[in-house]
Amino acid sequence: MISDRAIERLREAAAWPELDARYAITGVAGRGGMGTVFVARDHVLDRDVAVKVLDVADQKGSRAARLQREAHILARLDHPGIVPVHDAGELPDGRTFYVMKLVKGRRLDDLVSEHASLSDCLNAFGRVLDAVAFAHAHGVVHRDLKPENVMVGGFGEVYVMDWGVAQDSSAEGEAAVVGTPGFMPPEQELPRAPVDARADIFALGALLAHLAGAAAPRALKAIAEKARDPDANRRYQDVAALAADLASFRNQGPVTAHRESIGERAVRLYRRYELPILLLLAYIVMRFALLVFRGI
């Protein structure tokens, strides 16, 4: 008898795409709305790669065009935080595909659910900011930033994935709404709505709130809230401004998103200058004790 697992394997294998002799499909890495990402062996370079293939040959061409555009965007965005594309083409059955680096690691949402430290989460978030800023500098808006689309490798390397609905200067507005509720700004909820880089700022704010959690410091929450303000004009206007506020927060500095009370400022300054303050206090106490001793 063929076991249930073997049955599933056979069904999959019979349906796997046939690339040329260079790449041999060895498994499935994941499935998305319009395609499947396969793991394949690149026999020429002797390494594993990921191959994204459309599920159906696209008669109207919109999905194929989207996948091709994604491959072109990835090829253009040569950045350590953006997964590199190696090859692209069309299968004999008409389906579009592209070959990219196989990223091994965990998704950012898995990292959060495994109770990673806030510091580790903010390190990863900082790398996401770098990648998104780079994309924006090249006229590309991701439009679907969320924890599931960020991979964290074993050495802390971070990749922003799934640029399938990214908008670049050559793309027309989508007929359908693209994005993910909760990570999508109000202006992106309308079909064919033109969005700018501030749409990603909103998603980054939602991402930061997700990473920081409910117990996050007030200033960090304020940064996330400012980033995901429903009014695009009240958000950070670019990634650099968001990154600067975040860096200031991590250095115990003031953040533009949060007007602090005197008490908060005192606590923050204490934390920032803890050692000099403690040394000064110790010095004062010693001087006082000396005076008292001499007085006796």
Place this chain on the structure above:
Amino acid sequence: MSFPATRLSVVERTRSGDEETRRVALATIIEAYWKPAYKYLRMKWSLTPDQAADLTQEFFTTTLEKEVIEKYEPARARFRTYLRMCLDGFAGNARKAERRLKRGGGVAMVPLDFETAEGEIAHHEPAVDADVDELFYREWVRALLERSVADLEQAAQSSGRPVMFEVFARYDLLDDADTRPTYAEIARALGLTPATVTNHLAAMRRQFRAIVLERLRELTSSEEEWETEAAKLLGPQIKHRLDADDF
């Protein structure tokens, strides 16, 4: 992709005027459905092995041709669904009548190995209520793929290329993905190059897909049903694969 007008499905062939054609067609249906039916009766209807075996025998040898296939209307349901519904009705009537089922209500056209089927049930994952209807489909798929694998092996043997099937068996027929060898390991074990392993696997998968679809074509009664079943079995992209393979 089109359903060849010259090739009748097994359901249509059971209505042929030629006795031999009818016999072969019925045997094909029984071969594809007896085991799913037996397991379905055991697991959904909670029958004992003997009761399920008797009912399966009776259903396929006395009821199938006259009461099931004769009344089948392809426009109303796919044959697999219809047959399962008939089986439910048959089992329900048997239970209501509380009749004592006797083996040998007719002559089985293919030997039904209930002992093996019973042994297989022990290895199945337990079916929960929601899965019971899916059970029949799962077993039907298992029977279809098992037969197709056997056909593939036979084709490889008869064409003098058993090593191609060996590559396929070592890579795609394994239960456990964790113990699956690499292409290089298979190549070393069989004295091939990794590129040859790649090519053999691709060829075997292509041929396996063709065999599965050919058998599926036999078991469905229209082009539309065939396409639907093929998509359910192998995914929505299969239609385009068929076009590309010039199937």
